[in-house]
Amino acid sequence: MPSPVSSSGMKSSAGTAMYPLHRCKTIHLVRHAQGVHNVEGEKDHSAYTSPSFFDAPIAPLGWRHVDYLREHVKNCGLAEKIELVICSPLLRTMQTAVGGFGGESYTGGGGAPPLMVENAGQSERLAISSLNCPPFLAVENCRERLQGGHPCDKRRSIAEYRTIFPAIDFSLEKNDEDVLWVPDVREAHKSVAARGMKFMDWLWTREEKEIAIVTHSVLLQDTLCMYSKECHPTIRHEMSKRFANCELRSMILVDRSVIGLGSPSLNYPGNIPVRLDLLGNSM
Helix, strand or coil: CCCCECCCCCECCCCCCCCCHHHEEEEEEEECCCEHHHHHHCCCHHHHHCHHHCCCCECHHHHHHHHHHHHHHHHCCHHHHCCEEEECCCHHHHHHHHHHHCCCECCCCCCCCCCECCCCCCCCCCCECCCCCCCEEECHHHCCCCECCCHHHCCCCHHHHHHHCCCCECCCCCCCCCCCCCCCCECCHHHHHHHHHHHHHHHHHCCCCEEEEEECHHHHHHHHHHHCCCCCHHHHHHHHCCCCCCCEEEEEEECCCCCCCCCCCCCCCCCCCCCHHHHHHHC
């Protein structure tokens, strides 16, 4: 049967959808900048197995891309909108996060600790201030695919990270040492996707509405592949294609299962305008 047509001549089965604003979050997904392991791995994939790339830091070209990201975030107004920055607890993701979304160069004033100390990861970079920027939170569930043969994906102890990134919040990390990375054990892609979706559900326990997430390529790709399964092929391709280093994509995360903590609310900045509630009942 042909689709029903309204009196206005438009089909009633729209391809769009609506959700209440309080059931949505804006998330800005970022893959870490180019790491030293990426430089060599692009030449020879076996380089990823080298112990010398344990918890690999950002490469010089990666830092230039971080500077471009920072400039973009400031120029387009995102710096003023983002309420929280979440990052995977690995050196390259935290360097990308604080470089792209952190404060200015740290001068020691204001009584606040720096987000990153000088020369973190042999970067030759100045310390970065934690003032005039969102809070930063490290979350284990948004780590890269756990591949035992890749030392670049094994993290350092949280105690060591706290000395490098003093103002990042590591309070959610339950284990000081890395208990997830196991030699010769490779995490299945379906497990990565499930972990990524669990992480996204966890975001609904947060009050922030606009969040930046700095993470890794496989976690992003596997998670977005799952979310885009029911989308049009064009959108599915757009969502699930591989992230380039330091690429940012903005998404709307919708709470379709009422898992969020917030209660329904109207979008007026304050109380319902006088008499408007009665007006609505009379129509």
